[in-house]
Amino acid sequence: MTEPGNHAVAMASETAAVPLRGELRHDEPLTRYTSWRVGGPAACLYRPADRDDLANFLAGLPADEPLFWLGLGSNVLIADSGFPGTVIHTQGRLDTLKMTAADCLYAEAGVACAKAARFATRRDLIGIEFLAGIPGTIGGALAMNAGAWGGDTWSHVERVETIDQQGRVHSRSPGDFVVGYRHVDGPDGEWFLAAELRLERGDGPAAAARIRELLDRRNATQPTGLPSCGSVFRNPPGDHAARLIEAAGLKSMRIGGAQVSSKHANFIINTGDASAADIAALIDHVQAEVERTSGVRLIPEVHRIGAFSR
Numbered sequence: 533m534t535e536p537g538n539h540a541v542a543m544a545s546e547t548a549a550v551p552l553r554g555e556l557r558h559d560e561p562l563t564r565y566t567s568w569r570v571g572g573p574a575a576c577l578y579r580p581a582d583r584d585d586l587a588n589f590l591a592g593l594p595a596d597e598p599l600f601w602l603g604l605g606s607n608v609l610i611a612d613s614g615f616p617g618t619v620i621h622t623q624g625r626l627d628t629l630k631m632t633a634a635d636c637l638y639a640e641a642g643v644a645c646a647k648a649a650r651f652a653t654r655r656d657l658i659g660i661e662f663l664a665g666i667p668g669t670i671g672g673a674l675a676m677n678a679g680a681w682g683g684d685t686w687s688h689v690e691r692v693e694t695i696d697q698q699g700r701v702h703s704r705s706p707g708d709f710v711v712g713y714r715h716v717d718g719p720d721g722e723w724f725l726a727a728e729l730r731l732e733r734g735d736g737p738a739a740a741a742r743i744r745e746l747l748d749r750r751n752a753t754q755p756t757g758l759p760s761c762g763s764v765f766r767n768p769p770g771d772h773a774a775r776l777i778e779a780a781g782l783k784s785m786r787i788g789g790a791q792v793s794s795k796h797a798n799f800i801i802n803t804g805d806a807s808a809a810d811i812a813a814l815i816d817h818v819q820a821e822v823e824r825t826s827g828v829r830l831i832p833e834v835h836r837i838g839a840f841s842r
């Protein structure tokens with residue numbers, strides 16, 4: 533137990549007044565928790581049994597324990613050296629999904645976006661069909677303001693519940709957050725526990741058909757099924773990152789096992805043996821080349837976690 537995170541979690545386990553019911557892992561490789569299939573180990577990884585167990589776990593951690601929240605890992609690049617703290621893994625754990633009013637859906641952070649979208653259409657509620665194609669959790673969608681085909685997550689948020697590092701739960705309104713394109717700023721030291729999404733009454737079967745159509749469009753234009761993080765860069769105002777990357781002649785460019793997709797230039801694929809360093813180097817190269825050739829500095833959408841050389 534020499535890693536800071538292991539020590540911290542040992543303290544959490546020993547000091548918890550109520551026994552922990554979640555799953556605790558030490559030195560857990562994060563490769564299998566990310567859609568790029570890269571990333572070194574987390575000193576500790578905790579999969580809470582439910583929200584009370586999570587609050588209990590957090591309350592037992594030292595106040596300065598480095599924490600990272602992970603959903604489906606579809607928008608993170610975790611360094612090959614890993615994360616020297618505690619990862620809270622919500623996917624499939626904080627999984628309550630229910631109606632709280634005729635047009636209000638309540639989803640905890642670990643619910644898959646696709647599950648929430650289908651749950652809504654089955655109840656003749658429309659507006660979040662776009663979530664069906666986003667391979668993430670509700671927590672990740674809230675943190676990123678995930679969106680597609682003109683829709684985005686925060687347009688539907690009525691209220692969120694957050695939790696802080698001491699395990700205290702807060703109820704917050706959208707006004708407590710600054711929400712932008714693939715970017716959300718909120719109260720420091722709080723993470724998403726759940727959201728209440730307000731939807732419209734509509735034609736459920738038509739919405740289900742729209743989901744199928746949107747998924748077909750994705751399959752036709754994106755390298756779905758290959759390890760990626762979706763779009764690496766935000767689209768600059770009035771343009772598309774993919775167009776700029778292609779115009780810079782970077783389609784299919786490779787560094788190590790990382791490659792710019794030949795199908796969609798804003799996707800970087802792990803061809804099999806990429807390291808996080810390969811992917812980071814390719815992102816940096818694409819950013820520099822696009823700036824050199826077009827004058828546009830692309831902003832990465834993907835979050836880098838852990839230590840990278842730049």
Ligand SMILES: Cc1cc2nc3c(=O)[nH]c(=O)nc-3n(C[C@H](O)[C@H](O)[C@H](O)COP(=O)(O)OP(=O)(O)OC[C@H]3O[C@@H](n4cnc5c(N)ncnc54)[C@H](O)[C@@H]3O)c2cc1C
Nearest residue numbers: 603604605606607668669671672673675678679724761762
């Ligand atoms: C094939 C493919 C297609 C994609 N298409 C789209 C698309 O169309 N539109 C789009 O917006 N995105 C898209 N993405 C990116 C990604 O799926 C979304 O950003 C998604 O919202 C990430 O959710 P996640 O649960 O995987 O988050 P993660 O990748 O696990 O985490 C992303 C960030 O959110 C934070 N986070 C996660 N959970 C919480 C929480 N509970 N509280 C606070 N912070 C949290 C993490 O700490 C991290 O900073 C795509 C990705 C792939 C692989």
